[in-house]
Amino acid sequence: MTKLISVAAALVAVLASSVFAAPKPNIVMIVADDLGYADIGVQAVSKDVRTPNIDSIANHGVRFTSGYVSCPVCSPSRAGFLTGRYQERFGHEANPLAKFDKVFGLPVDQITIAAELKRNGYVTGAFGKWHLGDAPRFRPQKRGFDEFYGFIGGMHSYTHSGTGIGQIRRGDTPIDEKEYLTEAITREVTSFIQRHKSEPFFAYVPFNAVHVPQEAPQKYQDRFADIKDTKRKLMLAMLSAEDDGVGKILATLRDNHLDENTLVIFFSDNGGPTHEDGSRNTPFRGFKGQVWEGGIRVPFMMRWTGHIIPAQVIDKPVISLDIFPTALAAANIAPRKKLKLDGVNLLPWLTSRQSGSPHDILFWRFKPAWAVREGNYKLVFALGETKTQLFDLATDLGEQTDLSAQKREVVQEMQRKFNSWNAQLMEPRWPGRQEGAQQDGKPIALGIPGVSGARDD
Numbered sequence: 001m002t003k004l005i006s007v008a009a010a011l012v013a014v015l016a017s018s019v020f021a022a023p024k025p026n027i028v029m030i031v032a033d034d035l036g037y038a039d040i041g042v043q044a045v046s047k048d049v050r051t052p053n054i055d056s057i058a059n060h061g062v063r064f065t066s067g068y069v070s071c072p073v074c075s076p077s078r079a080g081f082l083t084g085r086y087q088e089r090f091g092h093e094a095n096p097l098a099k100f101d102k103v104f105g106l107p108v109d110q111i112t113i114a115a116e117l118k119r120n121g122y123v124t125g126a127f128g129k130w131h132l133g134d135a136p137r138f139r140p141q142k143r144g145f146d147e148f149y150g151f152i153g154g155m156h157s158y159t160h161s162g163t164g165i166g167q168i169r170r171g172d173t174p175i176d177e178k179e180y181l182t183e184a185i186t187r188e189v190t191s192f193i194q195r196h197k198s199e200p201f202f203a204y205v206p207f208n209a210v211h212v213p214q215e216a217p218q219k220y221q222d223r224f225a226d227i228k229d230t231k232r233k234l235m236l237a238m239l240s241a242e243d244d245g246v247g248k249i250l251a252t253l254r255d256n257h258l259d260e261n262t263l264v265i266f267f268s269d270n271g272g273p274t275h276e277d278g279s280r281n282t283p284f285r286g287f288k289g290q291v292w293e294g295g296i297r298v299p300f301m302m303r304w305t306g307h308i309i310p311a312q313v314i315d316k317p318v319i320s321l322d323i324f325p326t327a328l329a330a331a332n333i334a335p336r337k338k339l340k341l342d343g344v345n346l347l348p349w350l351t352s353r354q355s356g357s358p359h360d361i362l363f364w365r366f367k368p369a370w371a372v373r374e375g376n377y378k379l380v381f382a383l384g385e386t387k388t389q390l391f392d393l394a395t396d397l398g399e400q401t402d403l404s405a406q407k408r409e410v411v412q413e414m415q416r417k418f419n420s421w422n423a424q425l426m427e428p429r430w431p432g433r434q435e436g437a438q439q440d441g442k443p444i445a446l447g448i449p450g451v452s453g454a455r456d457d
Helices: 003-018 054-057 074-083 113-119 182-193 220-222 230-257 321-330 408-422
Strands: 025-034 063-064 123-129 147-151 201-206 260-268 300-303 310-315 361-366 369-374 377-381 389-392
Touching: 003 063, 025 182, 025 230, 025 321, 054 230, 054 260, 074 113, 113 123, 113 201, 113 321, 123 182, 147 182, 182 201, 182 230, 182 321, 220 230, 230 260, 230 389, 260 321, 361 408, 369 408, 377 408
Parallel strands: 025 201, 025 260, 063 310, 123 147, 123 201
Antiparallel strands: 063 300, 260 300, 361 369, 369 377, 377 389
16 A cells, blocks of 8 residues: 555656646547536436546546536537637627528637647648637637537537538538538547657547437447437437547557657536436536526546556546637647736646646636526526525535525625626627526527527527
8 A cells, every 4th residue: 555655646746847848749539519417427427428538538548527608508618618718708608590690600719728729830720610719710620620520519410411502511511411411520530649649639529429310320329229218319329439439549549659748637517407308417506508406516537557557546526628728738839918817737647746726716607597607506596587596506406405594795896806807898799599598398499588589490
């Protein structure tokens, strides 16, 4: 036992003293779509889940049990983590009303993680769902990506290529894809890794699984023959295909001796929309489209063999905005002031060089809803509610006991901090809807006040 402790201490010392040296590490960012917090095996919440490959990222790295995204729906969440900034700062607050609205898109003055890594010698590729604008100026290869395979919109069939602007494409060229889309995305990512294994690369892998429509080949459904609930069975089958894909990506890295030089990140873009796909956000309240924990706290993990201490579980709050500065730090790239990053470099916490919490406070705004987390306190103004509520997440993960009457000073101070942050933000550039929101177990659609006609992407 003493020898094991000495070895562990030596590893920590090496990690703590090292500056991550050349060659620059590869970065693989894998994003699940609409995956619930409980729908990862390593979380040990839902017993019917089998995700051994995704779990291995946590087992060989770090799992953040208080890992958040900056918005509870797809497009704004992506705008946030790809820029490292609260997306409300530049008005990207909602999914659009019209699927291919020419006004909708990640503003061109915002710098993506791909563009910044490319500027520093990385080859970059995006594989899967884009959902950050259809107009040519918004498309991936105008936003820092050398290569793109996937679809431009917010959702897509897994079994058909589609037509017109919605068709699967390589770059800007529509293609006739015959393979199940999750498998096709995996094929393209592994090809990219093989072709660029001798140079630093950034692979952004936004799978569209497990977002609806629910489509899965029988071979994946057969793995869950004992599941009676059809939605749940299809979600698990789609997730199992995605997990296989993650396994093939990890195997490609391993087979090409890239494990120790690749930072792998996995998370979901928002919480699960339980009523749509049978996903689960246990033990949290709420769903996709809400600022309750179930809409914004997601599966979140990282692995970097030989650098991040393995098998860590960290409950300090982190957010997807942290990925951009963490990737820059891993690559020894100093963040430029013009990036105006809101995220934090997490590496000091992952190598035991830093104690305390990476964030003193986190904010969310998804009009008309908003929330603040400071320490264990969370102040929430939620959809369908008439007043702010205060919860202590240390003892009330399900956000059931409102403490606002007993903790008036805490409420006032957190409200003041939210107001100060809110004053820095833009109004939304386009109207949208709180997609996936539920009340009393039924879907609701509450958009920006005075706006009608929203659609679910």
